[in-house]
Amino acid sequence: MKRFSWAGLVAAAILSCSPVLAQTVTVDSARGAVEVAVRPETVAVFDIAALDTIHALGITPAGVPDKLYVPYLADLAGAAKPVGTLFEPDLEALAALGPDLIVLGGRSSTRFDAVSALAPTLDMTIWEDLVAEARARIGAYGAIFGVEDKARELQAALDARLAETAQAAAGKGSALIVMTNGPKVSAYGRGSRFGWLHTALDLPEAHQNLDPETHGDAISFEFIAEVNPDWLIVIDRGAAIGEAGGASATLDNALVQGTTAAQKQQIIYLSPAPIYIAGGGYSSMMQTLEELLAAFSGAAG
Known part of the structure; x- marks a missing residue:
């Protein structure tokens, strides 16, 4: 019969609970x-x-x-x-x-x-x-x-991209963030799921006090025309979830086309899945900021 050492069992138990x-x-x-x-x-x-x-x-x-x-x-x-x-x-x-x-x-x-x-x-x-x-x-x-060192690298890269995008957006006017869902359009401001674009970039809101709830404020094309944003930042929900997108077709009407954003070709169609599905992820934020940086950098102050 095989014999076991009590001291050996205790040592094994201690090892299994070691800090390492x-x-x-x-x-x-x-x-x-x-x-x-x-x-x-x-x-x-x-x-x-x-x-x-x-x-x-x-x-x-x-x-x-x-x-x-x-x-x-x-x-x-x-x-x-x-x-x-x-x-x-x-x-x-x-x-x-x-x-x-x-x-x-x-x-x-x-x-x-x-x-x-x-x-x-x-x-x-x-x-x-x-x-x-x-x-x-x-x-x-x-x-x-x-992977703490890699994490610090990502944090530094994100901070740099945020600062660069905020600088590019400075003095370029106000923005209205909208999400299309087929023919429906909702607007998002500070405090909403997309509101970080305003707060982190110090990007002025074209219309203040929008509902910060998950689904935003349901709006009309007349609302967009009345607000008349300098920039229209668009997220296409249908395209984000893999359905047929149609944001550009939804917004292709005289009321929207008459806005400063449209007249100055300052309608930004963000890649929808990163910001809608992966919002808050590192690569998602970097891609969204890269798209905004390109748009703001190419606009006159």
């Missing part, structure tokens, strides 16, 4: 400070903004939603297993994957209780102060995955 193997880091989440194990091996990520930033840090998760929407994440489709949708994690697929960490946010955050029963779970929803929270998320993921 059990190292953790405390990070801020949408639900407060959370202690997370460092360098998790198997990670499932459902929030596209989180996936965007984690991907930018050079990390490839093991599980992702079945649709990723943004082109620059396409390489993950073949590298990770689909474990649900953007809104609904597949609990059976997650259990089979056996993740060490699950990251939710935004659209998937309502499933926190069900998912957290399977593995340690973070709710990394970004909402109130998109730029500050996005920077914090970069730092948090850097600490979790042990």
Whole structure:
């Protein structure tokens, strides 16, 4: 009969609980400070903004939603297993994957209780102060995955792009941010999901006190004509979610064409999926800012 050394078993137990193997880091989440194990091996990520930033840090998760929407994440489709949708994690697929960490946010955050029963779970929803929270998320993921230096590089690059875009926009006039959804149009101002374009860039609002709620203020073409923005910043929801887009056709009418924005060719059609689906992700923000920088830089002051 094989004999076991009690001292050996105690030593093994101590080793298994050593700081090296059990190292953790405390990070801020949408639900407060959370202690997370460092360098998790198997990670499932459902929030596209989180996936965007984690991907930018050079990390490839093991599980992702079945649709990723943004082109620059396409390489993950073949590298990770689909474990649900953007809104609904597949609990059976997650259990089979056996993740060490699950990251939710935004659209998937309502499933926190069900998912957290399977593995340690973070709710990394970004909402109130998109730029500050996005920077914090970069730092948090850097600490979790042990790539702090890379995280600081991304934060510095984001800060530089924000400053450069704000400088290019200075003195170029007011802007109205609108989202089209087929024939429907909504406007967004400070405090809204797209309001960071005003606050972070110090970009004057063409119309103040818009509803900051998720779906914005439903507006008419007459409203756009009356507000008469110097810049019209457009997000096409249909195109963002992979349906037939049509923002340019929706806005192609005499009322919109009579605005200063149209007359000066200052209507900016942003790449829709990054800002609508992945808002707050590092690559999303960099792409949106690059598009705005190009437009503002090419305009006369």
